[in-house]
Amino acid sequence: MQEWITTSEAADRLGVKRGTLYSYVSRGVLTSRRMPGQAESLFDRAEVDSLAAAKHDGRRAGDRLLRFRAVSTRVSTISDDRLLLRGNDIADICATMDFAAAARFVLDVDLPVGCPDVDLSPLAAVPVERRIPLAVALIAAHDPLRADRTDAAARVLGVLPILAATVPEIDLSHPWTDLLATTLIDNGLAASTTAARVAASARAGVFDSLLAGYAALSGPLHGGAPASAYALVESVRAGVDMDRAMSDAVVDGRLPGFGHVIYGGDDPRAIVVLDKMRDDAPDSETLAAADAIISRAGRSVNVDLASAVVSLELGLGPRAGEVLFQYGRTVGMAAHVIEEYGEAPLRWRGSNTGQGRQA
Structure with missing residues (x-):
């Protein structure tokens, strides 16, 4: 079985957007690598399949693993790829x-x-x-x-x-x-x-x-x-x-x-x-x-x-x-x-x- 799959395949298996995949990588939930001549990043098939299969309280394991306590702040806001400091871009x-x-x-x-x-x-x-x-x-x-x-x-x-x-x-x-x-x-x-x-x-x-x-x-x-x-x-x-x-x-x-x-x-x-x-x-x-x-x-x-x-x-x-x-x-x-x-x-x-x- 192929050990590494493309970004598109991984996103399809997990039912998430590509950006979400990269956030999983940044937080250590998934592993990816880049190969010369490869247009897309490659993801570990076993990790992707394990994450897709795991369930907890009706939520995907990725949601469970990446859940953070919500804390409000007025110092900065990030929305739609915009960074606002004290409400100013x-x-x-x-x-x-x-x-x-x-x-x-x-x-x-x-x-x-x-x-x-x-x-x-x-x-x-x-x-x-x-x-x-x-x-x-x-x-x-x-x-x-x-x-x-x-x-x-x-x-x-x-x-x-x-x-x-x-x-x-x-x-x-x-x-x-x-x-x-x-x-x-x-x-x-x-x-x-x-x-x-x-x-x-x-x-x-x-x-x-x-x-x-x-x-x-x-x-x-x-x-x-x-x-x-x-x-x-x-x-x-x-x-x-x-x-x-x-x-x-x-x-x-x-x-x-x-x-x-x-x-x-x-x-x-x-x-x-x-x-x-x-x-x-x-x-x-x-x-x-x-x-x-x-x-x-x-x-x-x-x-x-x-x-x-x-x-x-x-x-x-x-x-x-x-x-x-x-x-x-x-x-x-x-x-x-x-x-x-x-x-x-x-x-x-x-x-x-x-x-x-x-x-």
């Missing part, structure tokens, strides 16, 4: 605000509050992608108001220049990096914002809550994803065979820079950034390599590819995308933390089916 925000203005808008605060003087010299000994989380950890450790939730938004606004100064290798004032950071401010209840909200639910201070978010962000499938996309674009730009480069880049069945668990089509954040770069640098070899990959992949592009193109074109290094992710998402996570402070405490709790004691 991300494209409109990027057209009218730089990162600093967008941060004030999302945090709903005008003036920053300074943070305590902290010795940040330990940052020199860690990689660039570890500096922002470490800086926030040091600020939290020396903050006499660590448990005080007063002026949380203004205090986060106050630390943004400090965080920017921890990564002098990355010019955060460049129009492309500023734009990318703005698009990365928030994207709904992602792993990082959810982790930050869980900490805030226990009434951790705003900086300690941010640390929980940075921990989730550090995973290779979240904030670390741009590095894999960077390697892909760099290989193609260097002349590596397209199919080989794409095959080598696959991580856990995912082609970095493509597909998204939320967006069925192209990620609107990627469109904003790539369109800006095409306007500014139409002859860029990096953009040409990215466009060739997009054409060959035949999939919807996500912001990780845009991040890779920015980092590679500006010579910022493979981990710059993760740093820009941390910097931009600091604002969104803080906004979620502050919103969570207005909810009932300790509301985030999973169900325990065993008999063990819960503290």
Whole structure:
């Protein structure tokens, strides 16, 4: 029996749309791979058949496995492949605000509050992608108001220049990096914002809550994803065979820079950034390599590819995308933390089916 089936066959067997299949892959429910010369992704037949056969309370197993608790938020909304921050389309925000203005808008605060003087010299000994989380950890450790939730938004606004100064290798004032950071401010209840909200639910201070978010962000499938996309674009730009480069880049069945668990089509954040770069640098070899990959992949592009193109074109290094992710998402996570402070405490709790004691 054939072990791998096409996207169309898998979708037919499960009775779902193609976009739903890719969301299953993103969440680890199904495995897919891409073969040279193959127009569609291939799916493991056994996994697809098992998922199609399993039933639970009259629902498909996929629905059961992917069921999440509904949590409302006013920070961002995603609908019909549009991202809205505080009710405003991300494209409109990027057209009218730089990162600093967008941060004030999302945090709903005008003036920053300074943070305590902290010795940040330990940052020199860690990689660039570890500096922002470490800086926030040091600020939290020396903050006499660590448990005080007063002026949380203004205090986060106050630390943004400090965080920017921890990564002098990355010019955060460049129009492309500023734009990318703005698009990365928030994207709904992602792993990082959810982790930050869980900490805030226990009434951790705003900086300690941010640390929980940075921990989730550090995973290779979240904030670390741009590095894999960077390697892909760099290989193609260097002349590596397209199919080989794409095959080598696959991580856990995912082609970095493509597909998204939320967006069925192209990620609107990627469109904003790539369109800006095409306007500014139409002859860029990096953009040409990215466009060739997009054409060959035949999939919807996500912001990780845009991040890779920015980092590679500006010579910022493979981990710059993760740093820009941390910097931009600091604002969104803080906004979620502050919103969570207005909810009932300790509301985030999973169900325990065993008999063990819960503290």
